[in-house]
Amino acid sequence: MRYLRWVILPLWLAALYLALIWVPDERSLGVSYRIFYIHMGVAMSALIVLTVNFVISLLIVFMRGRREQLDHYAQATAEVGLLMTTATLASGMLWAKVAWGAYWTWDPRLTTTAILWFLYAGYLLLREAIDQPQKRIVYSAVYGLIVFIDVPIVYESVRWWSSIHPVVFTESGMNITPQMFIAVLFFFFAMILFSIDLIALRAKQQALREKLERLREKRLGDLGY
Amino acid sequence: MIRSAGWILWKDITLELRGRELLLPAGVFGLVIAMLYGFAFDPSKSGLHGMFPGLLWLGIFFASFLAVGRAFSIEADSAQQLLLAPIDRGALFVAKLALNVLLTLVLAAVMTPAFTVLLQTALPAEVGTFLVIEALGLVGFAAAGTAMGALAAQTRLRELLLPVLLLPFTSPLLLGVVSATSALYGPTPAAASSWIGLIAIFDVIFIVVPALLFEFLTEV
Structure with missing residues (x-):
């Protein structure tokens, strides 16, 4: 995973060169349409990452083993998915201001994406609000299965x-x-590899935090607290 | 299963009749909303009539929301005992869903006439279709509310978290019921039927999916 970052940076630079310099201007929208490349990349990444979150939730709910490890990835994919959805909405709104003359319209695509944002924000809030680890894992997975309805x-x-x-x-x-x-x-490849890298990093961080927690409890136990 | 569900429902209804902890505050809140609408939007202006379906449904959703959110909190301190009872866990979900449907129906029965009077408007000519829309819409709201209430009841924040979990889900339902009701006021009331279809699909999804997943929630 460490070497992934050495691929992402050149890929990013290449993608920026292609999108900002290499492709010609669009006939009616001119230079403003170039944000489309970023928009498309983050939007596709968002939908894919959230689909992975759904698969992980399925595994947690219907399979018994390795729930803790899977849950680290459930949290990481939801966070990165929400980040990518935010980037999708932000880039789309900038483009809409130029192309449609308004930052926001109640178009079906925009509306369903806004709902998607709220659903996964709710998912993260739900996780945050449950203290008991086993309960948090199963409850957020069940909620994850329901909110995925909006992705397709x-x-x-x-x-x-x-x-x-x-x-x-x-x-x-x-x-x-x-x-x-x-x-x-x-x-797309620059964004999806970036997402994978972030997810791996976040999941590892969660695992380390839990390990630290266990060590601390053990140490306190040894000291007789 | 139906028998056990019936008993849980009967228990909750008895509790509600004796304690009046859900309907009374939610009902009064519903009437307060109508009064506040009266202050916020001048009912004597004709423009308000176009907004009436939206105002009515938002009012009903917000008031119902107070009631459905507490259905699972009734057992906040005795949930363990209820889960230890030798009954199908599905019965618990069915009972709470039935309770929530009853609560929202009673609320809507109080609020709909109050809203029409206070906002100086009338029910649409096709009252039968209107009642079908109301019933289907409330079943959908109660179903989603039961599912999200079951999740929220176990969190540290309880009812505080419920609006964030529940209301985004109900946005397609709100679109459906408001559009269907508006169609009844418009020149082509038949246009309501496709919206009623959307509401029915919402109802089926939010009864079936949570019912299938509820078992897993009671395991931990």
Whole structure:
């Protein structure tokens, strides 16, 4: 995992070069559309990371073993997923101000993403509010299974309802040029590897914190407290 | 299972009839909302009528929310004893869901007439369809409230956490009930039917998914 960071930095720089310099300006939106590459990268990462959170929640609820270790990843994926959702909303709002003339509209894609943000913010608050570890693990996993309902809805929202949000992946292929697709791909890999790195780091930190907690209790016990 | 659920429901209803801890505060709160709406928005202006469905449903949701949030807190100190009883854990969920449906129905029965009078408007001509929307909408709210109440009751923050857990989930339901009710006031009341479909889907999801997962909550 340590070597992953040596890949992420050059990939980031390459993605920035491709998105900001290499691809040409868009015909009607000009230079402002370039935020699309960041937006697409963080949005795809958000949906993927939250899907991983769902799979981990499934494992916690339906499998008996290794719940503590899995739970570290459940917390880490929810946090990184929320971070990526925040970045998606922020980059989208900046673009919307230029393209649509307003930071926010109640478009289905935007609305479902805002709900997604609140659901996972609630997930993290729920974790925070349960003291007993076993209870926290199972309760947040059950909540994680329920909140995931919104993730496919966010993805399909532009296809189900009439939305003004642009669609990239459609049944008849992709709505972007091959050159744009390369830049999208670079940004996507930069963001998803960055997410993986953050998740690994956060999960390890959780594990270390628990180990420290156990050692402290043992030491206090040895001293007779 | 139905029998045990019936007994738990009967116990909670008896407790409520004797203590009046849920309906009375929630009902009075519902009426206070109507009064505050009257101050915040001038009911004599015609523009208010377009907003009436939204105001009514927000009021009902907020007042119901006070009641459904406490359904699991009734046993806050004796949850262990209830779980030790030799009954299906599903019965507990069914009983609390039934209790919450009853509570919200009573609240809506008080609040709907009060809102129409205080905000100087009338119920839509198709009262039957309106009642169907109300019943389905309240079942959905009670179902989501039961599921989230079960989670929130075990946290340090109890009811403080409930709005954050519950209200984002109810946003599609709110959209459904408000749009359906608005359609009844509009020129094409038949347009309500597709919204009623959305409400029904919400109801089914929030009864079935929590019912399947409830067992796991009682294990820890």
